[in-house]
Amino acid sequence: MIAVPSLRQLRHLAVLAEHGHFGRAARAAHVTQSTLSASIKELERTLGAVLIDRAQRRAVLTPLGQKIVERARLVIAEAEELVRAAKEGGAPLAGELRLGVIPTVAPYLLPPILPRLRKAHPKLRLFLTEDLTERLVAQLDAGTLDMLLLALPCDCGANETTAIARDAFSVVVPKGHRFAAQKQVAPEALQGEPVLLLKDGHCLREHALAACALRDLSAPEGFEATSLLTLVQMVDNGIGITLLPKMALDAGILRGTRLVARPLAGDRSFREIGVAWRRGSARRAEYAMLADALRGLIGERAVVAGRN
Numbered sequence: 001m002i003a004v005p006s007l008r009q010l011r012h013l014a015v016l017a018e019h020g021h022f023g024r025a026a027r028a029a030h031v032t033q034s035t036l037s038a039s040i041k042e043l044e045r046t047l048g049a050v051l052i053d054r055a056q057r058r059a060v061l062t063p064l065g066q067k068i069v070e071r072a073r074l075v076i077a078e079a080e081e082l083v084r085a086a087k088e089g090g091a092p093l094a095g096e097l098r099l100g101v102i103p104t105v106a107p108y109l110l111p112p113i114l115p116r117l118r119k120a121h122p123k124l125r126l127f128l129t130e131d132l133t134e135r136l137v138a139q140l141d142a143g144t145l146d147m148l149l150l151a152l153p154c155d156c157g158a159n160e161t162t163a164i165a166r167d168a169f170s171v172v173v174p175k176g177h178r179f180a181a182q183k184q185v186a187p188e189a190l191q192g193e194p195v196l197l198l199k200d201g202h203c204l205r206e207h208a209l210a211a212c213a214l215r216d217l218s219a220p221e222g223f224e225a226t227s228l229l230t231l232v233q234m235v236d237n238g239i240g241i242t243l244l245p246k247m248a249l250d251a252g253i254l255r256g257t258r259l260v261a262r263p264l265a266g267d268r269s270f271r272e273i274g275v276a277w278r279r280g281s282a283r284r285a286e287y288a289m290l291a292d293a294l295r296g297l298i299g300e301r302a303v304v305a306g307r308n
Contacts, residue, residue: 007079009043010072012036013051017069020058070141074278077143081282092286093293094123100136100145101128104204104228105273108251109149113297120293133203140278147287149294151203152274160281162288164295165273167245169211170261172235172254179241184263187212194240196231199224207271208243211264228253235259245271273298 012029016036019025026033044051051065061069084095101110106128118124129136129145133154139145140159148156152163171185179185190212197205223239225231231242236257244253249261263269275294277287 003046005043005046007076009039009046010076012039013043013065013069013072014076016040016052016059017061017065020060022059025059073141073143077146077278078282080143081146092289093121096125096127097290098127098129098144098146100139100148100150101130102133102136102150102203103130103226104198104202104245105149105151105247106130108245108247108253109273109298111251113294116297116300117293124290132201134201137276140276143278146277146281146283147290148276150274150276151207152272154203156276158279159276160279160284161274161276162291163272163274164291165298166270167247167273168270169208169243169245169264170249171241171264172232172244172259172261173241174235174238175258175260177241179262180260182262184265186265187214187269190214190241196223196225196234196240196242198228198231199226202226204228204245204271211243211266211269211271213266213268232257232259247273 012025012031015029016022016025019028022033022037026036029036031039040052047068049064049068050062051068053060053062053065110128114126117126129139131139133150136145136148136150137154137156137159140148141157148159151167152161171179171190173179179189191214197208199205223234225234228244228248231244232253234240235242236259243264244261254261275287275291277284281287
């Protein structure tokens with residue numbers, strides 16, 4: 001039988017990789033430094049490989065060590081999922097679930113659907129983290145998040161994704177703008193307009209450009225926004241125009257402004273909202289069930305919004 005490392009050893013490696021220092025890692029793991037060091041050495045003996053370059057002043061992972069710690073985090077995450085599933089007796093959509101959500105979805109979609117989700121699944125305990133897509137995917141890979149609610153397409157690595165809704169784009173302009181008199185705006189009409197978008201790093205920027213079938217759009221020099229609310233205020237102050245998703249409009253983001261929204265024409269004038277989870281996860285069936293639940297709740301919300 002092949003000797004395998006313990007979860008304790010893998011946890012010690014993961015915390016050492018996070019802190020890069022034996023002393024700080026030992027304090028974070030609530031063990032002595034000698035205990036942590038002995039645990040890492042025993043792990044190296046079990047694997048027959050050097051994971052830490054001890055010639056450095058800091059605890060630097062070797063190239064193999066970096067690969068091993070990535071696998072270790074996945075093993076730890078799967079073990080934790082197994083324990084949570086056992087504690088809940090295998091009941092679906094029950095117990096703790098750590099959900100990561102991007103900033104252009106969280107404040108607009110979650111408030112109307114979470115109360116209904118809690119009512120339908122009272123034993124489900126959602127712990128929410130809001131961040132940019134790239135950082136959320138890294139946390140999913142590291143096992144610190146279980147599932148993501150984000151916009152597709154995105155670079156989700158080897159993780160499994162599924163779309164649950166479409167979120168159409170509209171062009172937002174001041175009431176006196178020429179687009180305000182149109183029922184919808186053709187993507188090519190945006191060329192040459194001062195279109196304000198979120199700064200690089202926000203997936204909404206790329207999705208908006210894709211919806212317009214344009215590689216880039218002109219914008220005021222030096223302008224950068226990190227929230228849709230900032231975009232709205234800039235447009236309301238006459239700086240330019242912007243593109244906003246339907247969920248933000250439905251949430252009343254234009255309330256109190258002098259702005260109007262006109263649908264963006266075209267077959268691809270939307271972004272997809274989807275979820276992601278680690279491929280091969282022991283809780284895959286539960287995550288798929290939650291995706292279906294979210295799909296239904298978003299659909300109900302769209303119908304209600306359409307009646308207003």
